[in-house]
Amino acid sequence: MADVTGDIFSPSRLGDLLMRNRVIKTATFEGMCPDGMVSDALIEHHRRMAAGGVAMTTVAYCSVSLEGRTYGHQMLMGPDLLPGLRRLSDAVHQEGATVAIQLGHCGHFASRDVIGQEPIAPSRVFNLYGLSYSRPMTTGDMDRVAGDFARAASMAREAGVDAVELHYGHGYLLSQFLSPFTNRRKDEHGGSLENRLRFPLSVLRRVRGAVGPSYPVLVKMNLSDGFRRGLQLLEAVQVARALEEAGATALVPSGGFVSKTPLYMMRGAVPTWEMVRVQRGWFRKVGLTLFGRLFVQRYPFSELFFLREAREIRRAVALPLVLIGGVCSRASMDRAMAEGFDFVAMGRALIHDSSFLHRVRRGETERSGCDQCNRCIAEMDAGGVRCPCADEARDQGEGHTRSIEKEDAAPAKPSTTM
Numbered sequence: 001m002a003d004v005t006g007d008i009f010s011p012s013r014l015g016d017l018l019m020r021n022r023v024i025k026t027a028t029f030e031g032m033c034p035d036g037m038v039s040d041a042l043i044e045h046h047r048r049m050a051a052g053g054v055a056m057t058t059v060a061y062c063s064v065s066l067e068g069r070t071y072g073h074q075m076l077m078g079p080d081l082l083p084g085l086r087r088l089s090d091a092v093h094q095e096g097a098t099v100a101i102q103l104g105h106c107g108h109f110a111s112r113d114v115i116g117q118e119p120i121a122p123s124r125v126f127n128l129y130g131l132s133y134s135r136p137m138t139t140g141d142m143d144r145v146a147g148d149f150a151r152a153a154s155m156a157r158e159a160g161v162d163a164v165e166l167h168y169g170h171g172y173l174l175s176q177f178l179s180p181f182t183n184r185r186k187d188e189h190g191g192s193l194e195n196r197l198r199f200p201l202s203v204l205r206r207v208r209g210a211v212g213p214s215y216p217v218l219v220k221m222n223l224s225d226g227f228r229r230g231l232q233l234l235e236a237v238q239v240a241r242a243l244e245e246a247g248a249t250a251l252v253p254s255g256g257f258v259s260k261t262p263l264y265m266m267r268g269a270v271p272t273w274e275m276v277r278v279q280r281g282w283f284r285k286v287g288l289t290l291f292g293r294l295f296v297q298r299y300p301f302s303e304l305f306f307l308r309e310a311r312e313i314r315r316a317v318a319l320p321l322v323l324i325g326g327v328c329s330r331a332s333m334d335r336a337m338a339e340g341f342d343f344v345a346m347g348r349a350l351i352h353d354s355s356f357l358h359r360v361r362r363g364e365t366e367r368s369g370c371d372q373c374n375r376c377i378a379e380m381d382a383g384g385v386r387c388p389c390a391d392e393a394r395d396q397g398e399g400h401t402r403s404i405e406k407e408d409a410a411p412a413k414p415s416t417t418m
């Protein structure tokens with residue numbers, strides 16, 4: 001475990017990396033990589049997060065290969081990316097923070113239009129997003145993809161990125177292997193949990209081998225897929241133990257499956273109309289308008305919504321754990337520390353106000369003004385992730401956010417927007 005002092009603002013360590021506190025800006029896909037490259041907007045986004053006082057900011061969803069992308073505006077690891085990534089790392093370091101990059105492969109929900117071939121996956125699955133079937137991976141595919149992860153991690157390190165976060169959750173490729181719902185294989189990679197873990201663990205070992213023993217490798221994993229036939233908590237605890245043994249530096253327990261339970265991982269309002277607005281093509285617009293409410297279930301928001309399940313992981317492993325999911329107040333950060341977590345990660349609270357942490361530290365606010373309207377999700381595909389509420393408040397001259405000031409701080413209520 002990292003040194004736990006009970007203070008969110010105390011220095012911390014991940015592997016050989018020293019950091020100024022215990023708050024991480026989590027991966028939230030930015031939608032700021034035209035043609036897969038780093039843009040000035042992406043650099044400024046992460047520089048602002050760093051200037052807001054976090055210990056680490058996470059660049060989101062960088063695909064380890066062309067076939068692992070859902071969109072053309074998703075970052076793609078390769079030699080051409082490195083100069084931009086280097087500029088981004090430098091900008092973050094100048095603000096006193098560190099930077100991680102989330103590495104992933106989206107498996108069966110890759111877009112056929114973007115990758116120009118059949119998506120690959122553990123098993124043949126219909127992909128609702130790309131309206132195509134996936135091709136079951138061969139052992140040769142597995143070897144190649146594990147190599148892509150290892151190569152991507154080495155390149156990130158070469159570009160000055162301080163840590164990698166491997167995406168093992170949310171229904172992405174490695175999560176598709178872990179989930180009994182998407183992994184229907186009959187060979188040594190399917191069936192028992194031991195078999196379903198075989199390929200994901202080989203990826204982690206290859207990455208560890210490529211970056212050396214003390215470079216921080218975080219793993220974002222699912223506590224549960226959020227539906228009956230998916231991965232459940234009992235198995236997730238064993239996954240956590242196996243990841244610890246295979247060389248993960250820290251775990252980020254999350255949950256949900258983007259292709260089945262997309263809002264399980266964040267909770268709150270369903271921004272259907274905003275999503276319809278940013279769809280490309282009338283077919284998708286009409287489809288989402290008619291059927292969106294059937295596919296996108298509602299999950300009421302509550303503060304620290306993964307705490308109860310994450311405690312089970314805390315009991316099972318000794319390595320540093322990052323508590324994520326509805327961390328939006330000083331009280332929830334302190335609670336995470338008191339419960340034995342080493343870090344907290346925040347997404348929407350920092351999209352809403354990148355200076356939230358500074359303001360907490362200065363005693364100016366105790367709670368984020370983010371009301372989990374989730375309109376930020378639609379913005380990823382409409383020019384770049386941002387909080388429309390904060391921008392509207394700014395335009396109306398209401399100061400820079402709607403953060404709730406200290407004397408008004410009240411417990412979070414479930415969102416009533418939807």
Ligand SMILES: Cc1cc2nc3c(=O)[nH]c(=O)nc-3n(C[C@H](O)[C@H](O)[C@H](O)COP(=O)(O)O)c2cc1C
Binds near residue numbers: 026220347348380
């Ligand atoms: C706009 C947006 C984009 C996201 N993109 C990603 C992503 O690329 N990778 C990922 O692992 N999680 C992604 N997430 C989920 C967050 O990392 C996080 O798990 C979730 O929002 C819960 O944290 P929060 O309550 O602090 O927002 C995204 C969330 C939002 C709101």
